Amino acid sequence: MQIHSLPIARPDETLYSVAARIRLANAARNDRDACRSMFGPSRNMRVSEFPVNLAHFCGITHECFGNPARVLSNLTLAGFFERLDSRPWHAGSSNAPVATAGYGLATLSNGSAGRWRICRRCVENDLAHHATAFWRRAHHLPTGFLCTIHDTPLATCMSSPLERHNRFLLPEQTSATTVLPEIDWVTHHHLLARLTALGIDVLEDGRQPVDARTVRATLFNALGDRGLLTTSGLLRRVQFASEFAHRYHFLSQHPDFSLALSPKGIDILQRGLSHPGPARSAAHNLLLIDWLFGTWQAFHQQCLWQATMDCLTLSTINVRQDEVTHQHRKACVAFLEAHTLATRSCFSRAAPASFRWLLRNDEEWLNGNLPRVRPMRTQGTLF
Numbered sequence: 001m002q003i004h005s006l007p008i009a010r011p012d013e014t015l016y017s018v019a020a021r022i023r024l025a026n027a028a029r030n031d032r033d034a035c036r037s038m039f040g041p042s043r044n045m046r047v048s049e050f051p052v053n054l055a056h057f058c059g060i061t062h063e064c065f066g067n068p069a070r071v072l073s074n075l076t077l078a079g080f081f082e083r084l085d086s087r088p089w090h091a092g093s094s095n096a097p098v099a100t101a102g103y104g105l106a107t108l109s110n111g112s113a114g115r116w117r118i119c120r121r122c123v124e125n126d127l128a129h130h131a132t133a134f135w136r137r138a139h140h141l142p143t144g145f146l147c148t149i150h151d152t153p154l155a156t157c158m159s160s161p162l163e164r165h166n167r168f169l170l171p172e173q174t175s176a177t178t179v180l181p182e183i184d185w186v187t188h189h190h191l192l193a194r195l196t197a198l199g200i201d202v203l204e205d206g207r208q209p210v211d212a213r214t215v216r217a218t219l220f221n222a223l224g225d226r227g228l229l230t231t232s233g234l235l236r237r238v239q240f241a242s243e244f245a246h247r248y249h250f251l252s253q254h255p256d257f258s259l260a261l262s263p264k265g266i267d268i269l270q271r272g273l274s275h276p277g278p279a280r281s282a283a284h285n286l287l288l289i290d291w292l293f294g295t296w297q298a299f300h301q302q303c304l305w306q307a308t309m310d311c312l313t314l315s316t317i318n319v320r321q322d323e324v325t326h327q328h329r330k331a332c333v334a335f336l337e338a339h340t341l342a343t344r345s346c347f348s349r350a351a352p353a354s355f356r357w358l359l360r361n362d363e364e365w366l367n368g369n370l371p372r373v374r375p376m377r378t379q380g381t382l383f
C-alpha cells in the first residue's frame, strides 16, 4: 500500500482505528497488504491481531502521529496497563520494548483481542459529523461499562473472529448488542459508573507508575484497616474471599469478570497479594482499588504517602547506623591512643562489643586502623 493520505487522529482513538482509517484513505491490494505496509512484514495473516512494530509505523507515517513512545501513549492501552502493573501480554525472555515487540494490534488497542465495544449514540454522532465512526480507548477498558458522555451502557460487537482476521472493521460496519442479561444495569448503575470512571482516571493519568512494592504495602495497609489481616500481618483468607465475592457478586456472570470473581480467581488474587511475584490482573487491581480506596486519586495519594514513609524509615535507619559506627570507632581510637602496643586480641578483650560490631559492619576501617597482624618494628641500629 502506498500511503498518500493520512487521517487526523480523533480524541481517544485507538491505534487499530487509526490504521483502519489509513487503509480506508489509501489504495491497497487488501487489508493484510495494508497491515504489512503500516506495521512491517510478518507471517501473521490476521488483520485484527497483526504484530505491531511502531518504529516501522512511525517511519511510514513520517511521525504524523508522533514517535513510537507518543503513539504508544496516545493510541494504545499500554500506559493504562503499565500504571496498573497488569500487562495483558507476556513480555517473554527477550523483554523487548512494547513498541517493537510485535504485540497484536487489537491487544495493544483494546487490551484484548476479543473486546470490541461501542456506544451507539457516539457512533451516530461520529457519522453525522465525520461520515465514519471510530473506536475509542475508553470504551475498551476492562471496566468500560458505560459511555461517560451519554451515560448509556456500551454495546458489545458481535462480528465473527474470522471477519476480523480478514479485514479492518469500523464501528458502523459491525452489529452490536447491549443485551447482557447477566447485569442489572438499573440497580447497579452507580457502581458501574464508578468503576468506569476509575478506569478512565487510570487511562488519563500521565504520572509515572508507582513501584510494585509500594503498591503492595499500600494495599496491605488498607486491608489491615478493614480488619482483614491477622496480628502477624497475614491475609485473613476466608473473610477476604467472602467480602470481595459478596461486594462484586453483581459482576460474577459478566464475561470479563467471571474468572476473576470465581473461587479459583479469588484464590489466585489472594496468593498474588500474599507473595510478591506475578502481577495481578487488571480486573483484580481495579476492583481492589475501587473497594479499598474508592477512586484512583485516593489510591495514588496513599501510595505516595507510603513511599514517603518508606523513604523516611530508610533514612532514619541510615542515620542511626552512622551514629553507632561513630561510637564504636571512637572506642577503638581511644584504645589505640592509650595503648602504644595495641593488638586486636587486646582490643577484643578491652571492648568486646565494639570489636565485634566493627568486625561485622566496618571491617575495612578496622583493618586500616588495627591490622590483623601488626608488622614488627624494624630495628634500625642495635646501639
Ligand SMILES: [Zn+2]
Pocket: 119, 120, 121, 122, 123, 147, 148, 149, 150, 151
Ligand atoms: Zn457515547
